Amino acid sequence: MRNSKIIGMGFYIPPKVVTNRDLAKLMDTSDEWIRERTGIVERHYADEGNGPASLAKIAVERALADAQLETKDLDLMIFATLSPDYTFPGSGCVLQSLMEFPHIAAIDIRAQCSGFIYSLAIADQFIKTGMYNRVLVVGAEVHSTGIEFATRGRDVTVLFGDGAGAVILGPSEDPRVGILSHHLHADGRHYNKLWVECPGCVYTPRLTQEMVTSGRWYPKMDGKFIFRHAVEGMSRVIMEALQANNYTLADLDLLVPHQANLRINQMVAKMLSIPEDKVFNNIMKYGNTTAATIPICLCEAREEGKLKPGQLVCLASFGSGLTWASSLIRW
Ligand code: ACO
Numbered sequence: 001m002r003n004s005k006i007i008g009m010g011f012y013i014p015p016k017v018v019t020n021r022d023l024a025k026l027m028d029t030s031d032e033w034i035r036e037r038t039g040i041v042e043r044h045y046a047d048e049g050n051g052p053a054s055l056a057k058i059a060v061e062r063a064l065a066d067a068q069l070e071t072k073d074l075d076l077m078i079f080a081t082l083s084p085d086y087t088f089p090g091s092g093c094v095l096q097s098l099m100e101f102p103h104i105a106a107i108d109i110r111a112q113c114s115g116f117i118y119s120l121a122i123a124d125q126f127i128k129t130g131m132y133n134r135v136l137v138v139g140a141e142v143h144s145t146g147i148e149f150a151t152r153g154r155d156v157t158v159l160f161g162d163g164a165g166a167v168i169l170g171p172s173e174d175p176r177v178g179i180l181s182h183h184l185h186a187d188g189r190h191y192n193k194l195w196v197e198c199p200g201c202v203y204t205p206r207l208t209q210e211m212v213t214s215g216r217w218y219p220k221m222d223g224k225f226i227f228r229h230a231v232e233g234m235s236r237v238i239m240e241a242l243q244a245n246n247y248t249l250a251d252l253d254l255l256v257p258h259q260a261n262l263r264i265n266q267m268v269a270k271m272l273s274i275p276e277d278k279v280f281n282n283i284m285k286y287g288n289t290t291a292a293t294i295p296i297c298l299c300e301a302r303e304e305g306k307l308k309p310g311q312l313v314c315l316a317s318f319g320s321g322l323t324w325a326s327s328l329i330r331w
Contacts, residue, residue: 113319
């Protein structure tokens with residue numbers, strides 16, 4: 001079986017910046033509270049009328065240019081998002097309406113903050129088996145249209161930002177280079193510890209005035225529970241990736257963790273004794289962009305000279321579901 005590797009990457013962050021102080025005008029919070037508890041300084045919101053597919057379009061154009069490919073060269077698209085443009089069809093199909101694609105399959109993946117790693121793992125299997133040669137993996141989110149700009153929703157609202165990232169996977173000519181493994185997990189027992197309940201197909205009708213007024217269509221989170229499980233889950237899944245490939249923490253050159261809270265990533269690094277300069281964080285600028293986070297981080301890490309050929313790179317995520325995952329890559 002052949003290895004796959006990332007052959008192109010791109011990202012897009014909408015220009016509108018929203019600072020902690022901007023949010024403090026709308027709800028009872030403060031710049032100090034948000035920075036101290038989360039590390040976030042600002043985030044970006046999409047302009048009205050733009051869903052994840054339109055943010056993704058620019059990220060995909062950039063990834064294609066980076067790989068020196070065109071949409072006609074792609075064999076499959078996988079689109080990870082928890083904030084799809086519409087209930088159905090999936091955002092992959094919406095993206096196809098915005099760009100010229102051949103009639104390739106468009107798969108939407110719903111694994112929240114682990115959506116990108118889950119999607120990368122699926123793409124990798126298609127390349128490994130030889131079924132496809134060029135697979136587009138997209139992560140894109142527009143959170144800003146579904147969070148509550150009032151004190152009631154402040155715990156969640158301050159965390160999220162909008163953005164998109166995309167990578168293109170292709171076969172690796174060198175069997176030592178590319179994706180080494182994925183470890184994917186979920187524990188659905190805790191599905192409602194971080195969720196958006198409404199509108200829901202379990203309800204008749206799916207959407208009521210009561211749901212709107214009670215705020216059940218906004219994300220709800222047991223923050224402390226998620227925090228604790230994120231630290232444990234990410235630490236475990238990083239070790240699982242290294243051990244499965246007979247590496248130790250000393251072999252790791254770069255950890256690219258999901259960006260949900262800087263304090264989570266700092267605790268993971270501390271627990272595993274990974275030096276801070278080996279952990280890539282950009283949550284300060286973007287907040288939690290969920291499925292878009294890891295591809296955005298990869299692009300920025302490369303731009304900043306922190307991601308180089310030959311390095312051993314671990315991607316790790318934790319999020320709603322609960323889902324958690326890692327990928328180990330020889331870059
Ligand atoms: N501003 C000011 N005060 C706030 C805010 C805010 N934005 N949010 C909560 N508070 C208040 C609370 O109401 C509480 O007040 P009280 O003591 O009077 O009741 C106090 O601050 C402490 O609240 P906690 O929830 O205990 O605060 P904590 O230190 O746990 O931090 C946080 C909250 C930042 C949300 C943290 O729990 C967290 O980051 N959790 C994990 C988030 C995460 O990883 N999500 C997963 C990924 S997202 C995905 O998958 C979609």
